Amino acid sequence: MPPKQSLSMAWLLQYLRPVKWRMVLLLFMLLISIALQLVNPQIVQRFIDQATGSGTVSSLLALAGLYLVVAVLNQLFTVALDYLGNDVAWRSTNRMRADLLKHTLRLDMRFHNRKTPGEMIERIDGDVTHMSNFFGMFIVQIVGSFVLLTGILGYMFVHSLPIAATMTAFTCLSIGVMFAIRNLGVKSSQEERQANASLFGLIEERISGIEDVQANGGVPRLMNRYHRAMRAVFRSGLKAWMLRVTPWNATVILFTIAVTAVLLISVRLYLHGEITLGTLFLFFQYTQMLNDPMEQLGNQLQEFQKAKSGMLRTRELLSSRSEIEDGVEEALPDGPLSVSFEQVSFSYNEEQQVLHEISFDLKPGERLGLVGRTGSGKSSISRLLLRLYNIDDGIIRIGGVDIRSLRLKALYRRVGMVTQDVQLFDGTLRDNLTLFNPNLSDEEVFETTDRLGLRPWIEAMPLGLDTRLTTGGASLSAGEAQLFALTRVFLTKPSLVILDEPSSRLDAATEAALQTAVDQLLERCTGIVIAHRLSTLDNVDKIMVLRQGRMIEFGARDALAQNPSSEFFRLLQSDRQEELA
């Protein structure tokens, strides 16, 4: 689906609607603050006129006191406006962040394979942060600036037509110029965002592979790439900034000309006795104050360009659809589930077909051992069973139901997978074992660990189930991680389980514990074991041998193990020789 580049108002409004009353309050407070700003120069005007005329000390003191009160009130409103503006901005953009995260989590693996986590963080958080000002202050500031402009110009019209006409002409011209070139920086701001996303992608990727980077002396190379990425960020940032500030600089020049003209006219009027010194000051002050709303408009226009680039990127992300469409079928037969592949072909990309016409059947409760050289397609089969990718051809059935018509939730509820890379989440051991499911009691957890023979391992942890684990997997050894993952899957009571066993060798005791746990788990469900060591396949019913994505052998384990012409027999022989060696 091509990315949708249009900015739909309805889409933006859905985020503004929940904060509409706060925005109304914001606007209301802004109007009061504008009124206060307009009042203060008039107090000074009276002060000057009375000071140069017949004003008494007490009336001058009263005016000075009033000036102070208005000035303090204005400051208080400015602080309150800032607070409320940020509040509105965070509330509305947090919703957008949550929506983006949810959407991204549902996108298929092909999408995620193309994006680094760092880039995704930058898109979900960075792009949205660029929009936050738009949500908080843009509309309010634009309206406020126009009200202030109208107030100032209106006052000038009442008191001096030539000055009012000069200022109005320059104001309209400035706004026209700003408006005409408002989109100048949008494209380069988008490029700036992309350069930032790539930089974060690079940093994240390297930090997650820090062991390899350090061990292989990759730090200088990494720094080199980092500097190149930084240079791209700097260049695109500079260009975007230059283009964003251009509209504002154009108005500064126009404004300086306007102030000079107003001053000349005012002095002439004063010298002809048509206005007082106080009014001359007021004209000067108001002309200066015109700068504020113009500056605000200029700033907002810059922010708008940043926000627009963020919005376009966000819309593009939101319009990308997952290739995995959810099915409608909920019901699967109770108990262990059958599995069937019918002429299944699959590729990750157009360049290379990974699986070629794979067909096999597993009855409920049967255990299949998948063997084959590295890269032969074993893990791909497991990913297809969980619908992480769509297949190119053929049908996969679980419990007799085509998995494309099955609801993903129903599929995940019944199918469990233990991969080689065990993902730990920031939380206690209990949280990680139950996957934050509060319905699973400690008794159930202990019952499972007892059954799997893992209780001693949990009791050896400093605080038992309350031991805190860190994100990633660094706090567990490879063997522990596998035991842990098995327990986690066991607790979900799956009807079909896929075990991708660790390719590294574990010590004899851990391996024995793991084997007991696997046997226990497979007692209750259908199982597919991706084996790297044939010794772990003693208890399976069937064997499939894969070579370069093709199924070259499939049959009962015992028959194949005793048939000297079978591939599995040959593999067993060479495995034994390896062990003897």
Ligand SMILES: Nc1ncnc2c1ncn2[C@@H]1O[C@H](COP(=O)(O)OP(=O)(O)OP(=O)(O)O)[C@@H](O)[C@H]1O
């Ligand atoms: N995300 C991916 N994108 C593109 N190609 C991939 C991807 N994952 C795997 N492949 C390719 O698909 C082929 C099969 O990979 P697969 O992981 O299924 O092999 P395997 O038999 O499980 O290997 P191993 O025993 O090393 O885990 C390999 O050629 C691999 O390079």
